Amino acid sequence: MNEYDLIVIGGGPAGYPCAIRAAQLGMKALCIDGWVNHDGSYSFGGTCLNAGCIPSKALLESTELYYRARHEFATHGIGVGKLTLDLKQMHERRQAVSKANSGGVKLLFQANKVEGRFGFGKLLGGGKVEYRAHDGKTETLAARHIVIATGSEPVNLAKIAPFDGERIVDSWGALEFTDVPQRLGVIGAGVIGVELGSVWSRLGSQTVILEALPNFLPMVDQQVAKEALRQLVKQGLDIRLGAKVLSAKAGQKDVRVEFELDGKKQTEVFDKLIVAVGRRPYTKDLGCEAAGVALDEKGYVKTDAHYRTTAQGIYAIGDVIARGPMLAHKGIEEGVVLAEQLAGHKSEVNYRAIPAVIYTAPEIAWVGLSEEQAKAQGYEVKSGSSPFAANGRARAMEATAGLVKFISDAKTDRVLGVHMVGPYVSELVSEAVTAMEYGATTEDIQLTMHAHPTLSETVHEAALAVDGHAIHSANKRKA
Numbered sequence: 001m002n003e004y005d006l007i008v009i010g011g012g013p014a015g016y017p018c019a020i021r022a023a024q025l026g027m028k029a030l031c032i033d034g035w036v037n038h039d040g041s042y043s044f045g046g047t048c049l050n051a052g053c054i055p056s057k058a059l060l061e062s063t064e065l066y067y068r069a070r071h072e073f074a075t076h077g078i079g080v081g082k083l084t085l086d087l088k089q090m091h092e093r094r095q096a097v098s099k100a101n102s103g104g105v106k107l108l109f110q111a112n113k114v115e116g117r118f119g120f121g122k123l124l125g126g127g128k129v130e131y132r133a134h135d136g137k138t139e140t141l142a143a144r145h146i147v148i149a150t151g152s153e154p155v156n157l158a159k160i161a162p163f164d165g166e167r168i169v170d171s172w173g174a175l176e177f178t179d180v181p182q183r184l185g186v187i188g189a190g191v192i193g194v195e196l197g198s199v200w201s202r203l204g205s206q207t208v209i210l211e212a213l214p215n216f217l218p219m220v221d222q223q224v225a226k227e228a229l230r231q232l233v234k235q236g237l238d239i240r241l242g243a244k245v246l247s248a249k250a251g252q253k254d255v256r257v258e259f260e261l262d263g264k265k266q267t268e269v270f271d272k273l274i275v276a277v278g279r280r281p282y283t284k285d286l287g288c289e290a291a292g293v294a295l296d297e298k299g300y301v302k303t304d305a306h307y308r309t310t311a312q313g314i315y316a317i318g319d320v321i322a323r324g325p326m327l328a329h330k331g332i333e334e335g336v337v338l339a340e341q342l343a344g345h346k347s348e349v350n351y352r353a354i355p356a357v358i359y360t361a362p363e364i365a366w367v368g369l370s371e372e373q374a375k376a377q378g379y380e381v382k383s384g385s386s387p388f389a390a391n392g393r394a395r396a397m398e399a400t401a402g403l404v405k406f407i408s409d410a411k412t413d414r415v416l417g418v419h420m421v422g423p424y425v426s427e428l429v430s431e432a433v434t435a436m437e438y439g440a441t442t443e444d445i446q447l448t449m450h451a452h453p454t455l456s457e458t459v460h461e462a463a464l465a466v467d468g469h470a471i472h473s474a475n476k477r478k479a
Ligand code: FAD
Pocket: 009, 010, 011, 012, 013, 014, 015, 032, 033, 034, 035, 036, 045, 046, 047, 048, 049, 051, 052, 053, 054, 056, 119, 120, 121, 122, 149, 150, 151, 152, 171, 172, 192, 282, 284, 285, 286, 317, 318, 319, 320, 326, 327, 328, 329, 330, 331
């Protein structure tokens, strides 16, 4: 029987870094991954590289270029004649980007002496795992440590709008539309709803997003969320908040969606409907029960602060555990930290400083608490914001929409959160993450020089605005 120090089941952003770090620390590591692409090929990288983060960002990039060429180039004095769209080529590029990334994981395994196998892993208990290759052959393997990193799957509204893979699709299906739908419906104005809604809307789909909650992006500071909503609506996204979807019925040519809004029953007919109402942990056929791995009431694998499940020697990380948001970089950190903990190091994930980004245009990014969350937690809050309209670089880029907002502790001056909407805020948020990781005060950022002209000056200005010191924008708060 093949024996390992560590077997990871699942080769997504949580699993593959865990195997790599374990091998770097001298462990004999195996990573088993069962991902099968729609074309029948196998690849490492899980949802993120094959059907999530990477392909969605590839399409967001392509469609933003298309949108800008159509709507913004003329302002710069650039004419491009008749703009055309080759959707097949756009998809080929998306696939090439995904394949390059997932192929990279294979190379990383080779470089770090991790054994990677395509196929399924099943917990047998007693430190054993059954490996089943895609051709059906099985083998029993043993390991000192076994890590569950099996990820998540989309929530199916089975009673209201069940996926049919044709008219009613999940995010993976929505990345692969072969034609631009004329009328596109989306259920859920969360991260996937606004990202994929933006992709198809930029290419010409009339896009209606039905969101159950009355507030847009409730996890984001509401000053920032309101500005983001304003910008997305301006681009043509029809976002209807407080909409209760009653049913979605797919026919030969379209899908009819009934919903209730403002107490009135309404109907919309779409060519395609994307259901993006969240994801749930994936543990199908994993053998959790037989191995003594307990799940919570929502199906997440139960873990303690060190990722230990209820079964001796079995751990879990990434989307399959309830701790932290379902984000790739959270999974990566957990994978690395778990491998280090197993090697006896004192590593830890800082769950208070996990950045989040929504890759719309303008982008939305945040770390830490919103003003609403900070107040609800009993902090005495001081806040300050600065608009990109007051930033020279943003003006030169013709990208002045948005703002950066600091949420700070009035008693200690510590930065509690930084929320932003604007150009490249996916990159700008890193400064705030580093600041929070180091336990920075608002003054620390105020005293840090930022190059001119850069978008990062708006981060500086927002920190100054907290104490009424902003130079390039009007201070709401007086010093
Ligand atoms: P997964 O990536 O889901 O990987 C789990 C792997 O385990 C899969 O390959 C699965 O096939 C395999 N597996 C399951 N069961 C078994 C088994 N029994 N045996 C063997 N293998 C098994 N996050 C971000 O941070 N940034 C983004 O921009 C972003 N964009 C996204 C866009 C979309 C459309 C979606 C759907 C998600 C996006 N996410 C993003 C979320 C991100 O993809 C997930 O948080 C991340 O992939 C979770 O990593 P994981 O390793 O826990 O699980």
